[in-house]
Amino acid sequence: MTTTERTPILSLRQIRKSYGPLEVLHGVDLDVYAGEVVALLGENGAGKSTLSNIISGTVQPSSGEMTWQGAPYSPASPRAAMDAGVGMIHQELKLLPQLSIAENVFVGRYLMKGGRIDRPAMEERAHAGLRRLGLEISPRRLVEGLSTANQQLIEIAKALTLNAKLLILDEPTAALGGEETQLLFRQIERLKAEGVGIIYISHRLEEIRQVSDRIVVMRDGAKVQEFDRGDVPIRTIVEAMVGRSLERMFPTIPEATDQVTLEVRGLTSAAGSFRDINFAVKKGEVFGIAGLVGAGRTELVRAITGADPISGGEVRLHGKTITPRSPIDAIRNGIVLVPEDRKLQGVILDHSIAENIGYPNLREIARNGWLNARRLNSFADEYIARFGVKGRGQQNAGELSGGNQQKVVLAKWLARKPQVVVLDEPTRGIDVGARSSIYELIMDLAREGVTVIVVSSDLEEVLGVSSRIMVMAQGKQAGILDRDAANDVSIMELATI
Structure with missing residues (x-):
């Protein structure tokens, strides 16, 4: 079924954002469907972060409309977005190393029973979220000492415990090696199969070709191009991002001296x-x-x-x-x-x-x-x-x-x-x-x-x-x-x- 025959879980229409007299988003339209990865690309300052922050409730738009699962959507805070089922995983991991995995997953919203923290319930739900991502690890373990890849998966599990139906992944592989990146990609495929929609932000264009179903390119606060497939030639993507033909990425290397x-x-x-x-x-x-x-x-x-x-x-x-x-x-x-x-x-x-x-x-x-x-x-x-x-x-x-x-x-x-x-x-x-x-x-x-x-x-x-x-x-x-x-x-x- 093509995207035109389906109903998007998230829809943005004419989203604008201004800071004083400066408008940083210029009427952006975006649709995201269940079970797909939409790559959101653009140079730094193109508006990707602002748009993502609006979707995740961190920033309020100046004008425009959003719908989530067919209903009007205007989250007043990240917590409101999470409660609605929209989670954002930031590039800088924000886990607390001295707390357990379960405590990190539920930090700020501990489960309670009889006036006490219900640790067994937290650990059970955290473990279920980890298993969903293929991570077999005790939820009682401290986060300290875990690999970056595992910490990234814990951040995702944190969103999944709130039954997130849309995840925004901001540079999720920036600190990962090749093997860890492929592990993350396998979990993304699993989430897609479960109907989770994903907005994927990355500057690593080769991985965009591997993981995305569609590509949306932003430049100077506007959506300038959309590709209905992920395997677009890198040069084509780059030229859309920078707005010009890119003949050569790397300059000529000068000759060194003998000293x-x-x-x-x-x-x-x-x-x-x-x-x-x-x-x-x-x-x-x-x-x-x-x-x-x-x-x-x-x-x-x-x-x-x-x-x-x-x-x-x-x-x-x-x-x-x-x-x-x-x-x-x-x-x-x-x-x-x-x-x-x-x-x-x-x-x-x-x-x-x-x-x-x-x-x-x-x-x-x-x-x-x-x-x-x-x-x-x-x-x-x-x-x-x-x-x-x-x-x-x-x-x-x-x-x-x-x-x-x-x-x-x-x-x-x-x-x-x-x-x-x-x-x-x-x-x-x-x-x-x-x-x-x-x-x-x-x-x-x-x-x-x-x-x-x-x-x-x-x-x-x-x-x-x-x-x-x-x-x-x-x-x-x-x-x-x-x-x-x-x-x-x-x-x-x-x-x-």
Whole structure:
């Protein structure tokens, strides 16, 4: 039966949203049917999050109408949406690690019996929700220590205990590896078979082709295109998202010099996450690090930049042993890390863009120990313009899209003019257009003689930006591939040793 012959469970008509004089959604129409996955795509700032927040009751529309299962729908809060059967699973997991799975599933709405918390009933219902997703795990277990994939499934189980008939999944695979992603996809197929409708938001376009039944593309607050199938060529999707022909995603990689800037010799983690790592990176080179989740990539670059302790080995800069013992050691030596979790480790969300850019650069901005607001704003404005941040200096960083937050993190560190820049998952959760500008920035750094190390779970990305790639497997250095020898197959062969 085609969608035109069925009745949608959710229908949006001419949804608009304004903040003061600025309209961010321009009359959006959307239908979602039972048992289907609708991919909602667009660049950061396209309006996806605002629309999702309206559907899930977090934000109220300025005008327009919604119907849910044939009746008028206007949830005043996320709880009202959940009570109606609409749940949203956010990219940032919000589970409480010190509570059990059952307690997390029912947090804020504990089941009661005779004036007491009915733990047996909570555990039984939580277990039923977990089994529905194919997760055989005790609901009494603490969330602490569970894999990201399992935590993601617990978030979904949390919505299913309220008999959710529509799930909004926001970047559900952003922190997952390939095997975990396929597990999630299998559970999505199970939910579809049970009649659950799903709105799926992701910047990983290859997985959109695997999981979606229809694709809706947004741009600048409007729905600009809809595809009635999921297996649409990626180039076609990208061009719809950015509104122009995209000839090439990755820029030309510049030639590195013969001068070695950074050397890692026999580096071994104190926690056992990696051991005996050896490599050298040249001035102006982009050096990629690939491997499966758990291979030790992030732990390695954190150790190189002084954030994690080591039990052996050394880090050398221009032939001199510097082996940072803290991040400040690394920073003083001209080595900076752009971390994988920009919200927790990269920016202070409730501080302004100008403040975020200024914090690592106070020595340059402040005069005689005094910080002048005008000088801070002038300094920040220079880098906001240079890095194309779509925001004002006095705007809170938490109000920015993921891509613009990442640009703020890059701006604050690159303002220090470092010799070595380490980028851990530089485009995670970032749209195609913003990715392209970050790739250009990486190549600009290399052309200026900066040594760049890029850690990425995205094989296409690490292949597209790197002149050489080191592959890690189970904490070991599996091999280093030159660009002409590196491809998906050669990397995966080493990563699965």
